[in-house]
Amino acid sequence: MFPQCKLDHILQGDSFSGHLGSFFGTVWDNFVYVLEHSFVSLTGVVLLLIMAITFVPSKVSRKKRAIIGIIHVSAHLAAALILMLLMELGLETCIRHKLLATSGYHSLYQWYRSVESEHFPDPSGLRARMEQWTFGLYPACIKYLMSAFDVPEVMAVTRSNICKNGIQALSRGGAVIYYASIFLYFWVFSTPVVSLVFGSYLYICINWFHLHFDEAFSSLRIANYKSFTRFHINRDGDLEVFTLAVDKVPREWMLDPDWDMEQKQPQQLSHRRKYPSKWSAAAGQQDPVNTVRVVDHFVIRQNEKPDFVSSNGSVSR
Template sequence: MQVGENDSVIIVTHEPNWLLDWYWKETTGKNVSHLIQDYLNGRCKLRMAGDLHHFMRHSATPSDKPTFVEHLLVNGCGGAFLHPTHVFKNFERFSGTTYECKAAYPSYEESSGIALGNILKFRKKNWQFDIIGGFIYFILVFSMFPQCNLVHILNEETWSGRLQSFSSTIWSALLFIFEHSYVSSVGSLTLLMASYSFVPSKLTRKKRAIIGGLHVLAHLTAALVLMLLMELGIEICIRNHLLATSGYHPLYDWYRSMESEHFPDPTGLRTRLEQWTLGLYPACIKYLMSAFDVPEVMAVTRINICKNGMMSLSRSVLIMYYTSVFIYFWIFSTPVVSLIFGSYLYICINWFHIHFDEAFSSLRIANYKSFTRLHIKKDGDLEIFTLAVDKVTSIYSTCSRSHLFRSALH
């Protein structure tokens, strides 16, 4: 079959390379461009594509120059999630032709507003991020535990003085990370390289370094603030005798004293049970109760480290201490790391127009669905209809086959 001189052609491809090439500042689809420009030579009236999960239609503006494609249409609204439209707002040229946007769904304003969900809903939509986010924050401040010299903050008489001392302590901790620590410095440098690589390559290296560096600085500062707040909380509890500091098992010691006082054992049954179970009888109770003694473990170990240094403690005690710190710090830090990362995506998508895939896939928006239908009239004119629904239902009900058959008949 041969295309006639007066025939019109529709080209359908999987990617809208007119938008993506403009966005990524590259050139793809050379074979398709060769077909349209050199063979069809103005007979391609419409190019259609999906892949980007939104709807956009551009039409060529009147010009004296030859127009190779009259209309450009993207409809990928059947995708698993939504893509933004406002990122492509400034697109206007393709293959030497100027285009104007005739329709965008969702609209530019709606698309920009949807991005706000990265700040408000990122953690809810991506709760699995807590696992790695809390672990990264702990690595960033691992070398900072414990903080033994916090008395100067608590001894300040005014809130402005406390805030100033708090800020100077944060700055000192930041310098310590890069000058003396091992784990925290390696973690920070690794995060910096990962953050630099995460910034899209469409930007210059300088801009990628600035954006990636500011991103890491925000996380590192937040991790240090949370670390210092946690250490201050433990220090305040110790000073006000809200945490036991006599040993590692205060709850078990209290249990044994209550047991001896209210449940005497004149026959020595408990001693025989300990012998028969090879010590498992009291040991199991002791270490099960230690699960509720985590704050006390942190307080006692912290005091011992500050007095005698790390080398004075056994490896098992240090493992127990850092495990206890990790549990509390992970719970403390996960809301913050999600908030900062979500804010980063929001700023990038709305201010710099980057991370359009990551910023919207994280929201997992199932709404804004549409489909396109083409109708060729008897006289050869082409009509294009696109039907859309803003909100997809999440409530479904089952019905029998007979009910479906009756509904189809009506």
């Protein structure tokens, strides 16, 4: 599917709408190619679809989960195809304007050698001796390091070779280098796009389907609206559950002087003290001790009373 060697119909349109129509037509053709001919891409799409469907909360019906998952995956797939085609168009434009793929894989090294010979002459032949002493490692290391950092040139030259001679003419190592280079740039471009797609998915699910509240709320990283649960077993053996919540969490804290002044008994538990915490909010109206409230309280009754064995061996309930 990639590289896309035939993009003339997109670049030679008469109007902006013509360019746009040709572009999205090519995106659709690539989507059909993924479904009909590709194996690796189709496997990835199927796995992503399974993950997207299972990610939808189970309280939703299976039909609705499947529809939401398909729409979610379709958005990701459309974004991926559009980004890949934009990268191909960018490379094609640079190649046509002779900004890339002008002198092979090592154009940056050749430029470096020309600048070096012009501004840093070597009348004593030190560079030649260094090359001889290092068995050719001195220029080779610089050459291939520059090639590794000149990723766009590697992408453009390899793409030109593939479009000219076919993918079969590319060695396994060359294919690995080419697709690794593509992946690096695609990762940079796709990260904000994927975040936008997933954020839009959470936004729509919260507002229209009332789903994924935990995932969306945690991603917002809001410090306020904290809650915790406490359990208490009363004398009857019933379990009382209290959920306590604080709407506003203080941003600034200070040492509580009352905690220092309070006399502490050895082995005394902190929750039995009058001032259990060493810290208090800098603003008294935001202190959680004053703002905490019980938002939920329920009791789980004991089903059966436990058996108690008395000292004389009799059993009582």
